[in-house]
Amino acid sequence: MRPIAVYVHIPFCTVKCGYCDFNAYAGMDNLKFDYGRALVSEIDALGDLLEGRVVSTIGFGGGTPGEIPAGTIGSVIAALRQRAPLAPRAEVSLELNPGTTSEDAIRDLRAFGVTRLSIGAQSFNPAELRFLDRIHSVEATVASVRMARRAGFESVGLDLIYGLPGQSRANWAASLAAATALGPDHVSTYALTVEDGTMLARRVARGEVEPLDADAVADLYDLATEVLEAAGYEQYELSNWARPGHQSRHNRTYWTDGEYLAIGAGAHGYHNGERYENIAHPRSYIAAVEAGSSPPFVALANRYAPDCATSMSDWLALRLRLIEGFTPVEFAGRFGVRLPPAVTGVLEECRSAGVIEYTAERVRLSRSGRLLHGEVASRLLLACRQSAADGGN
Ligand code: SF4
Structure with missing residues (x-):
């Protein structure tokens, strides 16, 4: 059976961070129940596309997947398993933010079959977290890693952001040191970018924030490479470092031209040589799935075959x-x-x-x-x- 990956988008966040241009929404908690049901319905509608396939990896991204009830994540995994077998040792990864997922929920996620957590630490500097509009504390990041380990997760990653306005080498080195001290299996580092339409872009336009210059950002990237290599992590992708055996197999699917189905609002998929994209707004997505027209792609916004x-x-x-x-x-x-x-x-x-x-x-x-x-x-x-x-x- 041919392998296929599945990406599931969870678009909910507690707060919309000022730099974020992802398909993510705050203040929509009232939609979470219907959204969970829509995800399962969308999987049912995709049915035939999963026929004869084995699911190699599932990636829950967002938004903040850790903010939806763990039972919803369990229902999605179960619905996929009903349609297609999971490969032995399939990777099931999920992104969560510190402080918004309880220890019980983390245990439940493990019990439902999630194998890998990516924790959005972003920084270990309280002032930087405030600048990024992150609602968690450094202590909450530490607690999340410990909860994940206690729940039995053998693959735990930390996501970090660098290149903040005024960020010094010393501050970035301190965040890297604090991250590696927690012993994650995987570290992702992303340069802060000013995306059109974000609050950060408006602050830059008003002159309230001055982005770090490109040479300084490059210097911080080099520093991450040095520190993470010295701590035993191997860089395998431009923004990703892993201990042996802990590369993201789900993300490797994207980088190596593998097929992946997309589930959820605004999710992007790649199937049979075509790229497709679901309706972005969660409310419109739910309505489209409930209407159920044009299966297997019941929430389609756009589909095309690249030349x-x-x-x-x-x-x-x-x-x-x-x-x-x-x-x-x-x-x-x-x-x-x-x-x-x-x-x-x-x-x-x-x-x-x-x-x-x-x-x-x-x-x-x-x-x-x-x-x-x-x-x-x-x-x-x-x-x-x-x-x-x-x-x-
Ligand atoms: S938590 Fe992540 S996805 Fe949500 S708004 Fe902030 S940066 Fe965007």
Whole structure:
């Protein structure tokens, strides 16, 4: 049976953080019950798509999945298991925020089959947490990690944000040290970005907040690499470090062109060569699922098959997020053609500039090139389009 991953989006949060542009909503607790029922109905409607498949991983993301009753998470896992078997040692991961999920709920999540928790620590500095609008304390993060371990979770990750306005190396080093002292199995670090339409963007526009300059952000990234490597974590993706055996298999599906079904408001899926996206607003999503028209995709907002140039550039950009990179043979296996000359030209230029390196048969970003992934991805997209316009040459 062919493996497939499943992403489940839980869009609820206690507070909408000022920097956040995710499909996440505060003040909608009254929808949680109906939303849980809609998730199960959507899985029922997807039925045939799961026929003959084995679910390799399930990822609950958000929003804050830890803020929905654990029983709802259990119902979703049970509904999926009714439709398709879970692979042996399937990874079932869930994001939670410190201080908003009780110890009993964490135990229940473990009992319902969740295998891995990602805890949104973000910072171990109280002033930074306040700047980010996070409602938890440093103590709550510590308590969440301990509760997860007591509940029997063998894979616990911490998410951190760096590059805050005015953030010093010393403050970032202190957060990294506090994080590693808790012994997580996985650490994700994300640079704070100013996204259009957010409260943070408005504060920046009004001159109330001055973003950290790019060189300082790059310096903090390098510091994370040094500290986490020294603490025994292996970087396997641009923003992710893990102890052996603890890489996120669910997220690897995204980076390696694997198929995944999307469940929930605003969730994105990739199936049978098509990308699709559900209706974003939770209330509209619930209404669409209840109406149940057009199964298997009963909450569809958008579905399209990327053209070949987009598929190739997406594939290359995602593979280059992985520290291992890719081989030209893997590319040929996926697309049935060799790397187009326009692409090899870009890769060669990047190699000359020290951004890309070739190791044995692999192509990957160099250590210093990891900060330039976005630039490389843009150039590869242009090269793929140029190649398509030239008839594939
Ligand atoms: S808790 Fe996470 S998903 Fe929710 S608003 Fe804050 S950053 Fe966004």
